[in-house]
Amino acid sequence: xxxxxxxxxxxxxxxxxxxxxxxxxxxxxxxxxxxxxxxxxxxxxxxxxxxxxxxxxxxxxxxxxxxxxxxxxxxxxxxxxxxxxxxxxxxxxxxxxxxxxxxxxxxxxxxxxxxxxxxxxxxxxxxxxxxxxxxxxxxxxxxxxxxxxxxxxxxxxxxxxxxxxxxxxxxxxxxxxxxxxxxxxxxxxxxxxxxxxxxxxxxxxxxxxxxxxxxxxxxxxxxxxxxxxxxxxxxxxxxxxxxxxxxxxxxxxxxxxxxxxxxxxxxxxxxxxxxxxxxxxxxxxxxxxxxxxxxxxxxxxxxxxxxxxxxxxxxxxxxxxxxxxxxxxxxxxxxxxxxxxxxxxxxxxxxxxxxxxxxxxxxxxxxxxxxxxxxxxxxxxxxxxxxxxxxxxxxxxxxxxxxxxxxxxxxxxxxxxxx
Amino acid sequence: xxxxxxxxxxxxxxxxxxxxxxxxxxxxxxxxxxxxxxxxxxxxxxxxxxxxxxxxxxxxxxxxxxxxxxxxxxxxxxxxxxxxxxxxxxxxxxxxxxxxxxxxxxxxxxxxxxxxxxxxxxxxxxxxxxxxxxxxxxxxxxxxxxxxxxxxxxxxxxxxxxxxxxxxxxxxxxxxxxxxxxxxxxxxxxxxxxxxxxxxxxxxxxxxxxxxxxxxxxxxxxxxxxxxxxxxxxxxxxxxxxxxxxxxxxxxxxxxxxxxxxxxxxxxxxxxxxxxxxxxxxxxxxxxxxxxxxxxxxxxxxxxxxxxxxxxxxxxxxxxxxxxxxxxxxxxxxxxxxxxxxxxxxxxxxxxxxxxxxxxxxxxxxxxxxxxxxxxxxxxxxxxxxxxxxxxxxxxxxxxxxxxxxxxxxxxxxxxxxx
Numbered sequence: 054x055x056x057x058x059x060x061x062x063x064x065x066x067x068x069x070x071x072x073x074x075x076x077x078x079x080x081x082x083x084x085x086x087x088x089x090x091x092x093x094x095x096x097x098x099x100x101x102x103x104x105x106x107x108x109x110x111x112x113x114x115x116x117x118x119x120x121x122x123x124x125x126x127x128x129x130x131x132x133x134x135x136x137x138x139x140x141x142x143x144x145x146x147x148x149x150x151x152x153x154x155x156x157x158x159x160x161x162x163x164x165x166x167x168x169x170x171x172x173x174x175x176x177x178x179x180x181x182x183x184x185x186x187x188x189x190x191x192x193x194x195x196x197x198x199x200x201x202x203x204x205x206x207x208x209x210x211x212x213x214x215x216x217x218x219x220x221x222x223x224x225x226x227x228x229x230x231x232x233x234x235x236x237x238x239x240x241x242x243x244x245x246x247x248x249x250x251x252x253x254x255x256x257x258x259x260x261x262x263x264x265x266x267x268x269x270x271x272x273x274x275x276x277x278x279x280x281x282x283x284x285x286x287x288x289x290x291x292x293x294x295x296x297x298x299x300x301x302x303x304x305x306x307x308x309x310x311x312x313x314x315x316x317x318x319x320x321x322x323x324x325x326x327x328x329x330x331x332x333x334x335x336x337x338x339x340x341x342x343x344x345x346x347x348x349x350x351x352x353x354x355x356x357x358x359x360x361x362x363x364x365x366x367x368x369x370x371x372x373x374x375x376x377x378x379x380x381x382x383x384x385x386x387x388x389x390x391x392x393x394x395x396x397x398x399x400x401x402x403x404x405x406x407x408x409x410x411x412x413x414x415x416x417x418x419x420x421x422x423x424x425x426x427x428x429x430x431x432x433x434x435x436x437x438x439x440x441x442x443x444x445x446x447x448x449x450x451x452x453x454x455x456x457x458x459x460x461x462x463x464x465x466x467x468x469x470x471x472x
Numbered sequence: 473x474x475x476x477x478x479x480x481x482x483x484x485x486x487x488x489x490x491x492x493x494x495x496x497x498x499x500x501x502x503x504x505x506x507x508x509x510x511x512x513x514x515x516x517x518x519x520x521x522x523x524x525x526x527x528x529x530x531x532x533x534x535x536x537x538x539x540x541x542x543x544x545x546x547x548x549x550x551x552x553x554x555x556x557x558x559x560x561x562x563x564x565x566x567x568x569x570x571x572x573x574x575x576x577x578x579x580x581x582x583x584x585x586x587x588x589x590x591x592x593x594x595x596x597x598x599x600x601x602x603x604x605x606x607x608x609x610x611x612x613x614x615x616x617x618x619x620x621x622x623x624x625x626x627x628x629x630x631x632x633x634x635x636x637x638x639x640x641x642x643x644x645x646x647x648x649x650x651x652x653x654x655x656x657x658x659x660x661x662x663x664x665x666x667x668x669x670x671x672x673x674x675x676x677x678x679x680x681x682x683x684x685x686x687x688x689x690x691x692x693x694x695x696x697x698x699x700x701x702x703x704x705x706x707x708x709x710x711x712x713x714x715x716x717x718x719x720x721x722x723x724x725x726x727x728x729x730x731x732x733x734x735x736x737x738x739x740x741x742x743x744x745x746x747x748x749x750x751x752x753x754x755x756x757x758x759x760x761x762x763x764x765x766x767x768x769x770x771x772x773x774x775x776x777x778x779x780x781x782x783x784x785x786x787x788x789x790x791x792x793x794x795x796x797x798x799x800x801x802x803x804x805x806x807x808x809x810x811x812x813x814x815x816x817x818x819x820x821x822x823x824x825x826x827x828x829x830x831x832x833x834x835x836x837x838x839x840x841x842x843x844x845x846x847x848x849x850x851x852x853x854x855x856x857x858x859x860x861x862x863x864x865x866x867x868x869x870x871x872x873x874x875x876x877x878x879x880x881x882x883x884x885x886x887x888x889x890x891x
Contacts, residue, residue: 299743299746310716317711325748441705
């Protein structure tokens with residue numbers, strides 16, 4: 054950490070209260086390995102929500118819940134006519150998730166509210182701290198569900214009828230835990246949205262930088278690929294007679310890596326999942342199924358990749374004598390964040406005495422949907438070894454405090470800006 | 473089939489009796505999909521053995537069984553002092569095997585004996601038709617077990633103490649089905665060994681050639697490889713921070729293919745089995761385990777591959793920033809067959825009016841162990857699509873008859889040769 058002691062001293066949040074609150078929230082669904090299992094709309098999610106609501110109400114906030122279970126904890130502004138400044142994240146977790154993915158942004162938001170109270174600061178604009186429903190998508194199969202409905206990316210009735218592996222619907226689960234609210238699950242005018250989140254990647258930690266000023270979210274294009282060759286005996290099948298689906302897949306995996314690297318530091322290209330058939334050591338593989346995804350901050354580059362990858366992969370397959378099926382699953386355009394909000398985060402980092410750099414979000418976040426309607430930016434903090442979606446996910450109290458202080462300054466500055 | 477009608481007419485075996493006998497043997501362990509499940513030393517193997525013994529005895533052969541269950545069905549020669557001419561194969565099958573892998577060589581051997589009877593031909597040398605115990609190795613984990621013990625490649629006590637997944641030993645299984653014999657399980661002087669087998673590869677079928685004159689068995693070198701990189705988020709991990717175990721493995725898979733092709737038609741190099749961890753589509757793979765094997769008819773080439781492959785793969789891993797462990801499992805030297813026996817097979821094919829070509833066996837066979845002590849050669853026949861170790865394994869009655877006719881002529885010629 055490169056923070057000078059005076060920087061930490063100048064921060065207007067309570068670092069130890071924040072840390073205690075983070076650990077309290079982590080007790081809801083705590084796992085033996087130090088992680089969290091707080092799947093969306095389960096009883097343990099309900100308990101975590103109740104704990105959060107109690108904290109909000111104790112801080113004088115008024116909590117409302119919308120039809121998809123999103124929670125909005127409002128602090129009045131001096132000018133009730135001004136559109137609120139929003140901030141928050143999500144409290145649900147991966148099945149074997151960490152303590153900080155999502156929860157950090159919500160709990161730090163509550164610490165911002167408490168610190169404003171401590172300093173008796175009333176902002177011009179109202180503030181709303183949000184817990185979005187089911188960001189992870191682990192239970193019902195669709196990520197960023199609450200923010201997606203709010204932003205109009207999903208229809209409410211469709212979202213409510215999604216079911217988990219037991220056949221329980223989102224609507225039924227909301228009812229069961231008592232968190233189906235009455236506020237319309239629909240975007241409303243807001244001045245800004247800020248989301249604080251752990252990076253879930255290695256960049257900040259490796260550079261010793263405290264804050265990532267997130268300029269936007271990468272676009273993504275996802276494919277499923279199936280290479281179909283011919284199963285054959287490894288000993289008796291000569292080179293010319295082989296149609297080795299795995300050799301084809303291997304060359305396509307190499308292609309994905311080369312296409313990523315050709316795009317420099319902003320490029321992402323990954324084959325994460327591979328299934329080989331029959332997967333027997335003395336049989337030439339007859340079929341290989343594998344995933345392919347590319348990400349890039351520029352939507353035009355994503356569009357190019359969506360065309361270029363299947364074409365180049367097809368050339369490889371033809372050379373291998375293998376039939377390659379490349380199924381385009383979906384394209385998510387890049388979502389640049391709002392320059393004004395990005396500037397607010399940059400200024401807030403400076404004010405909190407934090408080292409900072411610009412960064413593009415590789416993962417999806419509620420902010421990506423919110424940004425469709427509200428000027429948005431995010432701030433990232435480092436996490437140990439870049440590890441997330443893992444029970445070993447870890448951040449330090451100092452890292453948590455730095456990010457929270459930046460959120461405090463950003464919210465305060467935005468809510469008090471001259472219109 | 474390019475056989476002229478007069479060629480088939482000139483053959484001295486009974487093609488329809490052979491085919492009926494093949495289908496009868498396939499009824500022991502027949503599967504719904506048209507294959508055979510006759511795992512070594514199971515009750516169904518025992519029933520198949522009893523059926524075979526009955527056929528042998530009906531043909532006037534005297535059957536003895538050795539301590540590892542190998543069956544020897546002897547037909548007297550005119551000169552009882554001459555070393556016998558041996559021929560045979562194995563009756564056990566893969567778990568989802570075909571009707572012909574192994575059984576063809578044994579049943580065709582019985583047809584040779586029957587045809588000699590039909591023609592009232594007594595050979596100079598005695599003949600012994602062999603059913604070797606547990607060639608497949610599917611149940612007890614070690615292939616070519618009976619011939620391996622006979623040849624001294626395995627010690628009898630060690631072989632008897634091998635256990636299956638239920639903890640049943642080879643010795644106990646032999647006792648249970650009543651096929652633990654008293655003859656010493658040890659090689660004895662013999663004049664020659666011939667083994668007739670389906671090719672289990674595509675070469676003969678693709679060329680329309682009826683007989684493969686097998687000049688030897690390939691050498692083999694087997695490895696297990698583990699690429700260890702670092703698990704990372706596919707969206708947030710930039711190219712320079714990646715240590716992608718799968719990209720490394722993919723390049724090594726490509727290397728194996730290139731090293732195979734650099735050795736021409738005789739080269740074999742295969743990665744058949746791959747396991748990716750965590751195998752999640754948006755995670756850069758942290759670990760990939762995969763098998764590597766090379767085969768070549770020249771032992772010196774196998775020795776070179778055993779050194780060259782780990783070295784070249786290591787260069788690739790270093791470039792990928794991945795730790796690659798290459799474990800050498802074992803090297804099997806190439807086993808050239810006996811030039812005299814090869815010449816006998818070539819001459820027999822000509823006599824039976826069959827098209828023929830020389831071929832190297834890619835798979836392991838009992839003949840490879842027998843060849844350590846007895847002049848040996850094999851004959852191959854085509855199989856549909858080169859498919860074997862598969863319930864869909866298939867040959868035609870004509871193909872079966874051609875191979876059997878060649879075995880007849882080879883055995884007769886060798887057993888009557890002038891010493």
